[in-house]
Amino acid sequence: MISLSQVRKDYSSEVAIGPVDLQIPAGGITALVGPNGAGKSTLLTMIGRLLGIDSGTIEIAGYDVATTASKDLARIVSILRQENHFITRLTVRQLVGFGRFPYSKGRLTVADEEIVSRAIDFLDLGDLEGRYLDQLSGGQRQRAYVAMVLAQDTEFVLLDEPLNNLDMRHSVQMMQHLHRAAAELGRTIVIVLHDINFAGHYADRICAVKDGRVVEFGTPDEIFTDDVLTRVFETPVRVIEGPAGPLAVYY
Missing domain, CATH: 3.40.50.300 (P-loop containing nucleotide triphosphate hydrolases)
Structure with missing residues (x-):
């Protein structure tokens, strides 16, 4: 609650x-x-x-x-704000991996990678996980950010x-x-x-x-x-x- x-x-x-x-x-x-x-x-x-x-x-x-x-x-609790701008060029998978930071501190384990994969699949991003964010449509980018939040688990x-x-x-x-x-x-x-x-x-x-x-x-x-x-x-x-x-x- x-x-x-x-x-x-x-x-x-x-x-x-x-x-x-x-x-x-x-x-x-x-x-x-x-x-x-x-x-x-x-x-x-x-x-x-x-x-x-x-x-x-x-x-x-x-x-x-x-x-x-x-x-x-x-x-x-995880939160996604309206303004989502990463200066560094990231792929979809790299972005979603940031959701695991509270647990991995940037060093993803096999278990972390499995959770990232599940979040990517859940948002139907499997075909896009190697693409850079600036190569995506607005809707695809938004799904990637939501996948990042879900990966925070x-x-x-x-x-x-x-x-x-x-x-x-x-x-x-x-x-x-x-x-x-x-x-x-x-x-x-x-x-x-x-x-x-x-x-x-x-x-x-x-x-x-x-x-x-x-x-x-x-x-x-x-x-x-x-x-x-x-x-x-x-x-x-x-x-x-x-x-x-x-x-x-x-x-």
Whole structure:
């Protein structure tokens, strides 16, 4: 479980995140949704300790994020930010191998190599593992970064807008991969999404963030109502029944 208690981040007298009280159960996919500038990515990076908090506590699987040693935290939670730029020219396999650093410190063992291979195969990157990142399409590169995170072999995985710059086909494929990772590998995935319909179709829980606070938390069935989505996004939203479940229509 990921637990946030009275978590707050102050930027100015007018801009702040929190206070946030939130309990994210273990297992499945939890999607963070909300308007631009709502604080979704900030909340995720605070959970992953890439950004400090000004007050409150965050715990992951009972470990205090603020005080747990980095080497121990890296075996519990992995995080992928929006900005992923490696200056060094790397192949896909070399990149995915970085996910094993908390265990190998750069010296991959046979067991590490097996885990890297499994992550590459899981994301269907076997034919690309010898290619350099700058030779890949945006969708292929994004899959490589997610494979790196999965190779870290943590129960909790935090992903900040992994669908960024992906077209519809590759976005669907990415969400299918993540759904499989949660179901087949037992990962707890917390993901920032802009497309509410991807959240509704693939997530087990939806956390709506607005003005730096959690305003709604529940199952897709609980969140996917005209009133809730209209209130969260401050624009008229109508939920209709689509061929694969409810769809949010906005215009």
